Amino acid sequence: GENVEQHPSTLSVQEGDSAVIKCTYSDSASNYFPWYKQELGKGPQLIIDIRSNVGEKKDQRIAVTLNKTAKHFSLHITETQPEDSAVYFCAASIQADSWGKLQFGAGTQVVVTP
């Protein structure tokens, strides 16, 4: 089955700097890649997603890139703010086969210091 690895496990950045989180997946049939933000005591919140027919997607300060050949995708957060502090999860899904089952990475704890 699909396996998703996520790095780093923790990331400390100064406010205003950029943060980058990287994920790799094992199954080349994966075709949907969402990113979730989870704050303490809350459920995961979808922040951006990308499909395999797109190489890059941007939404304000957040962007995601996908390299299908290398089977990896990354989340980029620019101009980080203290409210960006949370755990971020990447996930992968094979829509044609698994009806939307999401395979998650282990998460990245992001700490933005003022």
Next chain:
Amino acid sequence: DAGVTQSPTHLIKTRGQQVTLRCSPKSGHDTVSWYQQALGQGPQFIFQYYEEEERQRGNFPDRFSGHQFPNYSSELNVNALLLGDSALYLCASSLNLAETQYFGPGTRLLVL
């Protein structure tokens, strides 16, 4: 626009007991998936319901079962609870088995 809701928010049970968790999907959604999130880990897929049927199942034992009602809400049942079942149980909803899933706040289960 009502988001995904789950009840209860917290629950404490003892080993061997049974538990039922409830989920109401986001307004307009008809597909419900359940995930288990152990402390410090990513969510693990349990199963997915659509049209009142289990459509996909992850690597969880038969002690985990579910149900979907005609109004699209869903229940997760866990029998013969083990200490290792302590986790945050998340419900996610989507429309027509689509890949985009929205999560609820979860139910925190503690098994003593």
